[in-house]
Amino acid sequence: MNIGFPQLESLVVRRGLCTGCGSCVGICPSAALSMSRVYGEPMPVCTGVCSSCGLCSRICPGNDVPLLELERHCFGRNRKPALADLGVYRNSYNGYARDDFIRKKGASGGVVTALLVHALETGIIDCAIVAGFNTEKPWLTEAKIAASREEIVDAAQSKYAVVPVNMRIREAVKRGYRRIALVGLPCHIHAVRKMQYYGIPRDISVKIKLTIGLFCASQFYFEGTRHILVEWCGIDKMEEIARLEYRGGDWPGHFVVQLRNGETVTVDRHRYVYHMLMPHYKRDRCEMCIDWSSELADIAVGDYWAPQRTGPDYYGTSALLVRSSAGEEVVKSAVEEKVVYLEDLDPDKLCSSVGFEMKKHGAAYRLAQRQQFGWPTPNYHMQVDYTPFFRDFHMAPEKKES
Structure with a gap:
C-alpha cells in the first residue's frame, strides 16, 4: 500500500512530530503540497492532488531518523563511543572570516557565509539554499535560493524562528542548478541524508553537493x-x-x-x-531532538564562546566540525585562499556549551521520559547516554587543601 500525505499528516504532523523543515513540500513530484501557517508556525498542507507516491513519508525526519545507519552511509563509519558525543568528524577548528564585512555581518565569525561565497565563486556549488526573511513581510522568515555573493551575504545571521529551508530544493533543480549547497539545522540535514540514502527522488538527491549544518540547541515558536x-x-x-x-x-x-x-x-x-x-517558546519537537552539532552535515558550524577571546573589538568566532571529504575539500580550499582563518580546537571544549547540555543531555532524558509514557516521540534508532560528567565551564571549582 502506498503511503501518501494523508498518512504523513496523521502519523507525524497531527502528532506534534513535524519539524517544519519543508522537505515534503520540496520533493513532492506533483507539487501538491505547500507550507501554510497554523498558529503562526509553518506547517505542510495538501493543496493539490496527492499521488500517494510515498516520497514525503520516506524522507520525513519528523518521526524516524536512523541516525547511525545514515551516519555510516555518509561517512563510511560510525562515531567512537564517548561521553562527549559529537558524532563523526575529521577535524575540529575555531576561526573566522577574513573579510571584515562578512565577519561582522555574520552571527559569530561569519564562517558559514565565507565558505558559501568561496564555494560559489570557485564553482564548487552553483547556488545555496539558505534561511532569509520574507521581502514583503520582513518580520517572517523564509527559505531563499542564493546564487550570488550578495544574496548569500544578505542571508547571514541566525534566524530564531522556523525556516522550511528544504521546501526550495525542487525549485532550485527546476531553475537549472546542479551543484546545490544547503544550510540548515539538524532536522533539515536529516531529511537530505534520508533522500541520499534511499536515492529518492534521484533527480534531486544527487544534486545536493554540500551540506552545512548549524549547531542547534532549539528552534523557537x-x-x-x-x-x-x-x-x-x-x-x-x-x-x-x-x-x-x-x-x-x-x-x-x-x-x-x-x-x-x-x-x-x-x-x-x-x-x-x-x-x-x-x-x-522552545518548540516541543525540538525538546526531543538529540542532535546538537548537526551530526550528519559535511561541515557543522556554531558559535564558539571562549571567554579568553572576548574584548571590545571582538567580533566572535565560529567552531567547525569537518565531517566528510566534501566538507574537507571546501574548508581546505578556503584556508589556502585566505578566505577564513582557522586554528585547531579541542572538540571537548564544545561540550561546555548550553546547547550541548540542552540537546545531548536534557532532550535525551526528556525523550526517554516521553517514551516510557507512550507519548509520540521521534525514533533515532540509538541509545543516548545522558549520564552527567564533569566539564570545565570556564569556571572550574577551586580545589582546597584538606
Whole structure:
C-alpha cells in the first residue's frame, strides 16, 4: 500500500512530530503540497492532488531518523563511543572570516557565509539554499535560493524562528542548478541524508553537493518573537517593521528592529534569548531532538564562546566540525585562499556549551521520559547516554587543601 500525505499528516504532523523543515513540500513530484501557517508556525498542507507516491513519508525526519545507519552511509563509519558525543568528524577548528564585512555581518565569525561565497565563486556549488526573511513581510522568515555573493551575504545571521529551508530544493533543480549547497539545522540535514540514502527522488538527491549544518540547541515558536515585538518593543502592528534581525549590531548580536518611520528598537540578546525565547517558546519537537552539532552535515558550524577571546573589538568566532571529504575539500580550499582563518580546537571544549547540555543531555532524558509514557516521540534508532560528567565551564571549582 502506498503511503501518501494523508498518512504523513496523521502519523507525524497531527502528532506534534513535524519539524517544519519543508522537505515534503520540496520533493513532492506533483507539487501538491505547500507550507501554510497554523498558529503562526509553518506547517505542510495538501493543496493539490496527492499521488500517494510515498516520497514525503520516506524522507520525513519528523518521526524516524536512523541516525547511525545514515551516519555510516555518509561517512563510511560510525562515531567512537564517548561521553562527549559529537558524532563523526575529521577535524575540529575555531576561526573566522577574513573579510571584515562578512565577519561582522555574520552571527559569530561569519564562517558559514565565507565558505558559501568561496564555494560559489570557485564553482564548487552553483547556488545555496539558505534561511532569509520574507521581502514583503520582513518580520517572517523564509527559505531563499542564493546564487550570488550578495544574496548569500544578505542571508547571514541566525534566524530564531522556523525556516522550511528544504521546501526550495525542487525549485532550485527546476531553475537549472546542479551543484546545490544547503544550510540548515539538524532536522533539515536529516531529511537530505534520508533522500541520499534511499536515492529518492534521484533527480534531486544527487544534486545536493554540500551540506552545512548549524549547531542547534532549539528552534523557537514565532509567537515568542511576536511577544517581544509587542511587549518589549511596543510594536503591535507588524506592518510598521522594515527589517528585523535576531543577531544584529555588534557581537554577540541583539534583537534589532528597524521601523518604516526610521526608528530603531534594540533588545539585548541575553535578555530576549534567555528570559523570553529559551524558557518559554522552545518548540516541543525540538525538546526531543538529540542532535546538537548537526551530526550528519559535511561541515557543522556554531558559535564558539571562549571567554579568553572576548574584548571590545571582538567580533566572535565560529567552531567547525569537518565531517566528510566534501566538507574537507571546501574548508581546505578556503584556508589556502585566505578566505577564513582557522586554528585547531579541542572538540571537548564544545561540550561546555548550553546547547550541548540542552540537546545531548536534557532532550535525551526528556525523550526517554516521553517514551516510557507512550507519548509520540521521534525514533533515532540509538541509545543516548545522558549520564552527567564533569566539564570545565570556564569556571572550574577551586580545589582546597584538606
